[in-house]
Structure formats: C-alpha cells, structure tokens
Amino acid sequence: MTQNIIKKIIFCSLWASTTYAQQMLPLNDLSAFRPIKENWSIVGGITASINQTNMTTTEAGTGILSCKHEIGKYGIEKDIVTIMEHGDLDLDLDFIMAKGSNSGIYLQGRYEIQLNDSWGKKNPKFGDSGGIYERWDESKPEGSKGYQGIAPRLNVAKAPGLWQNIKISFQAPRFDAAGKKISNAKILSIILNGVLIHENVELTGPTRGTMIDNEVLQGPLRFQGDHGNVAFRNIKYKSFNQKSLTFKDLKFGVYKGNFRTVADIEKIKPETSGNVALLNWNVSNAENEFAVKYVGKINVPDAGKYTFTAVHGGNTQLKINGVDAFKNGWLNSGESRQTMIELPAGDVDFEMYYWKADGWLAPALGLYAESATIRKQALHYANSTLVANPTSPIMLSPTTEPVIFRSFMDIREGQKGKRVVHAVSVGNKENIHYTYDLDNAALFQIWKGGFLNTTPMWNDRGDGSSKPLGSLTALGDAPLLNVLGSATAAWSELDATYRPRGYELDEAGHPTFKYDYAGLNVSDKSIPSEDGKMFRREIVVKGSSANLYARLAVAQNITKLSDGMYIIGENSYYIKVIEGTPSIRESAGMKELVLPVGEKITYSIIW
C-alpha cells in the first residue's frame, strides 16, 4: 500500500524537472522590455487595498514590475512586451492584483492567460484568474463572437495586495516547411497558487486581444496593462527549442529466461528481433522472465549536457556514446532514476537492456531525455510506462453544512515533513477550509478551492491521511495561546495543563474547539465569511490568568497597514484584529503579532 502511494507520488513528480536553471527576467530596470508607456515602472514594494477599487501603494526600489492604470481607459499600447521572444516555454511568476483590476499574460503576445481580481468568486469563468481567455470572431452575430474560453478548474484567487503565483507550461504551434500549421499551440499545464487548473489544452488560435492575429514560431511575452493596477515579480522562465533526440536504426532482440546480469543475457541468442522507432517493453510479448536489448544510434541535435530519466519495473542497463549512463539497477514499477551525461552533436551509439525476473512486478520501461534547451521528451511509446490502472480518487466535498473530517495530515515545517496525527479539517460551502491540530490547539492551515482528497485514507487499507484539494496557506502548527512569564518571553509548546476537549457544533454545523489550558476553559471557533474571503476566529476564555497572550502570526515580516490590519510575510495573508490590542514584537529573528488575552479576542484571517 505504502509502496503504491510512493509509486504514484514519484510518477506525478516525474515531469517536474529541476535539472536546469531557469532564467530570470531582470527587474532592476525596464531594459528587458520594449519601450513602454509611463503606466509601467520598477518598484521595491507594493500593497493594495482590499476595499478601495484599483488602490495600490508602491515603495521605491527594484524587483517589482508595477502597472498603474486607471480602470476604464483601454488600449493595447498600455501593455508591456518583453524583448525576449519564445517558442516552447515554462514560465513562473508572482503577481498582485488591485481590487477590481484585470490583467493577463499573453504567451507569444497572442494567447492570453487571464489575471483578474477574482477573490471570493464562487464559480470562476474563463475571464477569472487562471482562465484561458476566449477567442473572438467579429463575423459572428452578437452574443456568439467569443468562443473557446476555458475556465480554470477551481477558483483559487487570493485577495488584492497578496502575492499569487502562476506556473505556465506552453508549447508553441508547429509549422511545416511551407509554413502551414501542423499542430496547435498547447497549454501543457497551468498551476495557480499551487493548484493545477489546466492540463493539456489545445489553443486553436490566438485569443481575443492578440498583438497580431497570426501564429508564429517565436513571439514575446506580453503583460496586459490597460485594465487596472497590477504588479509582477520573480519572472522566471525556461525557453526550449523544438529540437529532439531521435533514434536511428534502433534494433531490438528479445531473450527469454531468468537473468541477473547482461552477461546472463548475452549467453543466449534472441528469440525474436526487429526494428522499432521508440522503446517499448511490449516487444517482449511476455510479462516476466524476459530481456529486451536495444541497439542503435541516437541523434543528438546539439552538443551539451543531457539528463536521462529512466523508469522501469525490473532491471536496466544503459550505455550512450559508449558511456555507462545507467549501471545494472533494479526499480519498482513507477520509480525512476536519473543521470546527466555530456554528449557530442550527431549520431551516437545507444545500447539498452531491460530485463525482469520478478513475477509480481508490473513490466514498465520508459526513458526521457532533456537538456537546457530541449524540453523533457519521451524516448518510448506511452503505453510502455502505463503499468496499471490508476486508482479512482475518493474526494470529499462540503455540502450545505460544514464537513468536519479527522485524518492524519502531512505538513512541512521548514525542510522537514511532519505528520499531524490529531488533525481535524473543516470544509465549508464557501470554498474556504482549514485544519486544526488538537495536539497544539493550532489552526495550522487554510486553503481555498476543493476540500479533501481522502484517497490515501480510504483506498485499500489506506494510511490514515487526507490531502487538501486547493491552494494552501500554512499558518504554522504552534499553539495560539501561551501564558508568558513576561511580554517578551519566548513562545513555547503547551505544557501539561493542556487538555483537548473536542468540539461542539452550533446550529449551522460550525465546530467550536474546546480545551483546557493553565486552568482556563478555552473555546476556539473559526467561521467563513459568506463571500468566502476570510475566516473570522473567535477565542473565548473562561477563568482568568495574568499574562495570557495570543500569537496571531509569526513571520519574517509583519507590517501594520491600518488600525487592526496587518499584512503577514511577503504579502502572504492579512490579519484584521477585531477585538483586542495587538503589537508586533521580535523574537528569535522573527516578527510576531501578539496580543494580551482577557475574556475574548476576535480576528479575521483574510486571503
């Protein structure tokens, strides 16, 4: 079971390649862009109002590309266009929306991924953040001019003024020698705020508002600047050429028997042999106790470093250009191993053995290649790695009432993983959810989007854990309350006086967590706002204790915006204190938002 889960995790992460560094679009000045209008500038800091439309405040400095533009005046000349031009591209950037603002990222200047202040929107459309914007046909009657807009799977948009992250994998259209398009541009994937919102979407042509109404091999990145204030930072990209490695004269031989090494295989003659275009274990026509040997040439388009990733159930051994790329090694189906080798341009020798002697193991063989300029490509037929039918997922969704669900919950604390074993997740119809740790009386994570994937717990024996299905914001798994010796004393774990008492549901089904601590009876309740934009958390304390404090947040940065309103971390979320008088203190190099607790405190977590 555990093995299965590991398998799947490895499988999912196969495409996430970190071998080659991304390039960063410099934002020290505007030299990376074509000459622009005055609405774009480089700044060092930015905040936005969550209440006032199109209200942003910037600080001088570098690193942030900011657009200030009044809503209502439109024009393509307000957009900013990179000097860099791209074909196939992986793009990763952060953006901030002003309230009511709208922007977009035009790939090759032509295909728009929409950015929008979609905060709290229940059913996102193609015009909401992460949507693939619609195409436009003027010749069609009114009302049907727009077509093929694709809404994101979920709305995971955050509040104005908070940094959001988008990762786009784009494949440019392909053309034949005559310039005729032979395959559409494609969104391979878009991940918004950590959530996959599109995968493998073909773009049949430029979307509405394209720079030029044609399709090309290379085009610039373009950021829309005529629909309100927006800002970008950390614009990282990896540009690929469209070259690929190809086999030449790839021959295979199939051997039958129980082999341990290549020497065992070479002792006998192949039963069958032939030519193939790509690797495929299926040529063996057997499930077990076989070996396949591939010999041929592989054409390397450019000299340089290449990373090869092998997936196989059983053993492989691989030589490329006479170099041992992979020594004899065994993997479980779905596991992978990786190597990087230097290759010259042109045809080089390729020799690969795959053999399998474990009856229980599903046969699988795959080999991927990539380089700084070549996007990860498969050197095998797709069916050669599809080893088993994937598990049908078991999802849990909130209904009209909150769904309260206990499971183990895996989180990260710095570089380390941690399993919270007394976790209670609460899912709300407002599409914002949280998890509470009964061991620490801590509200340690909030997210928006779907509620929980319970497959890890409910499939087969399960491992007792579930996973959030949305854009996660970690709040830290530390107790909210502490009795401090002094106002400057360090925050600590709960002592032996702590005792969880469970939770009670109100008429609407919202839980109030109860616990005893330092002789006090504490109630802790978090309720989503109707618009799904924030949680309001209320702590009620019965009994009295001097020096009882609540720590609402701990982060590198905490900035007071206005009375009771604070922005936490690098514009990560807001806290608004409704009842209580907080202050920012420094402890162990971190900022802490702390307030003394009497009978009651109330605050909102807004994001």
Next chain:
Amino acid sequence: MKNVIKIFISLLTFSSVFAQNTAENEYYRIITLPVPEGVLLEVGGITTMPSGDVALATRRGDIWIINNAYMNTGTAPYYRKFASGLHEILGLVYKNGSFYCAQRGELTKLTDKNGDGRADSYETVANLPISGHYHEYTYGPKLMPDGSMIITGNVAFGDEEWWRGESRRPGRGWAMKISEDGKVEPYATGMRSPCGIGAIDGEFWYGDNQGDWMGSGFIAQVNKGDFMGHPAGLRWTSEPNSPVKLTTEQLYAKIDPRKTRDANGYYIKPENIETERGKYLFEMKKDVPELKLPAVWLPHGVVGISTSEIIKDATNGAFGPFTGQLFVGDQGKSNLTRVFIEKINGEYQGAAFPFKDGFQSGTLRMVFGNDGSMFVGETNRGWGSAGTTTAGIERLVWTGKIPFEMKTMKATPDGFEVEFTKPVNKATAADFKNYQIRSFIYKYQAVYGSPTVDEKFLTVKGLKISDDGLKVRLLVDGLREHYIHELKANGVKDVDGKTLLHGLAFYTLNNIPTGEKISSYSPRPANLKVNTTAKAAVKLSTPDDVKAKKVIAKAPTFEEVKPLLQKHTCLACHQSDKRMVGPAYKDVAKRNYSNEKIVELIYKPQPKNWPEYATEMAPMPQVPRADALKIATWINSLK
C-alpha cells in the same frame, strides 16, 4: 406498496442464500439488510440502543442509527446519520445517552444535546498518543462494570524490519483502561492486532490473529498486568504506571527475537525453520510469569484467520440452544465460531466449534438485538475476506429448529465429555470409529505465524453414553496439557439419524482437571486401530516416493484437489479465479512458477512478491509434499 417492499426484502434474503452452507441455513438464516445507495457501511463498531434501534460506526468515520432494523412488518429500515468525520472508528458503545467510540488517536464521546437526532458534541474523553503509522488502529471501547472503558491499540511495523510489529507510542500493543473522566491507565500488553475484543460477564476478553509472535488466532481473558506474548508493547513497561514489569531484554534473554543481519548489514526477515523445534508459548510461562495463555486457540485457516468481536449469547434461548456460550467473528473468513468455555484451576479454557459460514463480507462486529437475533457488521476493504461484498450489515436469525451439534466439550481428568444438543443414536455414538482425536500446538517465534507442530494422534480407550443420550464421555490416552485437541465426530448421528451439523471441535487443554475418573465404560475393541490418516500422508510424501510422482503426472481436477485445499486450509484465503485474502490461484498460475517452485512457496511463502495483498501468507510446512505437489500441479493447470 408494503407488498412490494416485502418482495424486495425477501429477494434480498433469498439472493444471499446461494452463497451459504445450506445445511446451516435450516437452523440459522442470514438476512441482509437493505442499505440505501450511496451509504457505505464499512462497519467498525455496532451496538444496540434502549430505543430498540441498532447503531453502527464505520471505518469511513460515520455513526448510523438504524431504525426498524428488524423489518418485522416488512417495511425497510431507516438510516439516520448521527455523526460523521471521525477517524476510522473500530468500536462503539452506547451509555447514558451518549455514544463512545475509539478513533485512531482518541476515545470520543458523542452526544446529541439539542435533540435533533444528530451529535453536536464530539468530546475528547482521552487523547491517545499515536505516531501516524497506517497500522495503528484503535479498537473499542468495551464497558467494564466499574464504569471504565477498555480500548486496545494495534502495533505499527518497522521501517526496515517491515515484518516486525513495534510500539512507537505508549498504548500501541496495549489494552488501556480509561475512566469516564478520561484517566488513561495501561492495563495489559503483548497484543499485536487486537481487533478481537469482548466484555464477557464483566471481564475483558481479547482475541488476536496470526502474525509475528502469534502462531495462530485465539481468544483469552485478560486481567490487569497480563502479557499476551507479542514483545512490542514491552517497550513501555519501565514507565512508572505500567502494570507489566517484564522488559524486552528479559523476554529476549529467554527467546531469540531473530534480529539478524545479512552480510550487507540488512535485516533478514525471520522464516520458520522446519528442523528447529523452537519453543511453545506455554513453555515460556515458567520464565515469564506475567504471560497469559490463550483460553481457546482458534486454529488458523480452519476456524478463522483474523479474529474479531467476541460476544456472549445472553438471549436465554432466543438465539437457539447455546445460551451462555461465546461467538467469535472472523473478518477474513467471514464466519462465526462458537466457543464453549469453562474454568479449570482458575483459568479459562474450552472448545471452538465451527458455527456459521457464508456472510457476504468480513464479519468484524456483532451484537445481539433485542429479539435475540444477531446483527453482524461487515467490512473487507484492504483486508480481503471470503465474503466478496465490500461492506454491509447482516442479521443472523435462528429458525427455531435445533441443529444436531456438539453443544459443549468439557475436559475431564482422563479425557473429554461431549454434550449434544439432541439425544444421540446410541449405536453411532458407541462406535469408536466415530471419534478421532489429534493434538498439536504452535511455535512461539518472531516468525509470521507458525505451522501446526508436534502432532499426535490419541487413542479413545473407552466411552460412556449417558442414559438420556445427550452426553458421551471419552477416555482418552495421551492427553497433553496446553495442546490443542482436535475432535472429529462426524459419524455420530442423532435419534432421527441426522449427522452432526459440524463434527469438528478444538479443545485447548490448558489444564487437565482433577476429579472423578470414568467408570463402567465400554472399552475400545482391542483390534481397532487409531486412524492416523495425516501421518500416512506424511509417509507417502517422501521426495523419492515413486507413487507420489505417479499421482501428479496428470493435473488433477478441482474436484480432486478440493479435499486437499480444504484440509490444508488453503481455501480460507484463496479461490480459483477470484482475489480473496490472498491472490486467486489463476493469478498464481500466471507467474509461471514451476510445480516445484510452488511447493517451495507453500513451505516458504514470499509475501514481498505480492505487495498488493495486505495479509501475509504463513508458511505451511505441515502440508505433505505429495499434497503440495498435487495442489501445485492443479494451480499450474489453470493457466
């Protein structure tokens, strides 16, 4: 409308009949409760309520109250979801208006305070330490007379030593006693997979199943301070509140934990060593006084494979003639075993009898309903079971007919006394050929499971039938204390000429009682040999036996091999073409093993070859080679 529902219900009942042992059905019928579509009842706990309703807790974390579960007027039951979102519940009781259930890491009290029929208070009675390993299930609670509750904690498994149960937090591998106000007191340890729990006459009972250090499933009564044999929980015995003082080191000084490494420094999974006699659990007792022996062994594969709930028939006859006896569920075998217990020298012991097969899914939890019928809560997700349905609830109803059964089997100073439910046909009861007694035991070892070992066939030297024909006392030569004594009495008939519904019993003879010896009995005819069929088979199976090879030259048919598969308990976990606890024989055939290899794998299974299966196969060296080869040949004929 009513008629339609009636027909619907009777159809349901009827459809489940096909899978059942029809002979058993004449006396006990299984009624499958209709369940609304979309409601998944993976039952982990079951209890009755004063209202007459039946409540279920599920592994999915819900608590359901079933109204009209008896369907007496033909109308369907009504399911009300009382609570949800709990962490894999594996036990449920109702007390003073609240439910109590064990979640993985908590004993929880659930109360409906506002009267809308749904829980609004989910109170933590006790927060239980847990590491988060998948195998750390928590079972219970069971109510004790002093108002406290007992829960049990399953062990985790090692990382490298994935076969070795370990206790990563206090309470894992333990029974814990929890007061109403949440005080947690360690109660007893040595448990591995303590899913079998019971509160019988105010005492706590527990059952485990085969695994590391556990040769076979069993049930035992557990007192505070008892050590049940699995070492994992001993890790915490130096804690000041531990009622068990035995340490891991003390135990390992007396028995080798088999923690050996290979040349590369990797741990080697311990396997049964056929040529080594090993130690038996009872032999440890003189060195380890805290050790508590099973009251009744439930021989693995024959009686059960994964012990679950233990309940007592307190129906005063409403459930048939077995009032006062115990019923034990078995998740994997999807059956019920009946257990008669008696106290000899202050310790429980007794006999296990097959009772009822053919439940649709793993029988995990049982409770007697108000009318004396038995509700059986079922699940098999991830564990596999003979019943092929994922989950559900069934009701076992006595038809009012008395089956001809061995009602009790009691130990006497010189043998056993069997009481029948009906007067016997005296001619068949007086025939010595109708009684075969064999004794055997299991090894106590770090290995997963144990073969049956030290087998001995005993001679019934005399017998005496009571005047009323209800009892037969047997004078048996060669009784061995602590051994399991198997009695086969298939040939005995009742006055109507009916044979026993189940002619098999396993008596765990922890103590031979003192008392009056048998007198004026019929002696065994001098020329009557003791039937030792199994021994003969062993003889046959020498590798160079020519006859044996001849037998296997042609692949046998299923009909030919079926008696062997039954005899050696293979069918407890395998079917020809369907996945059960273990893989289908067809899937084994697909591995292209040679016949010899399959025989080898019967003797030394390689669970790592089947990572998709939750339950390990135990080594079966007791299967004679000729039999194993015949089975292997048949398996390979399925390709």
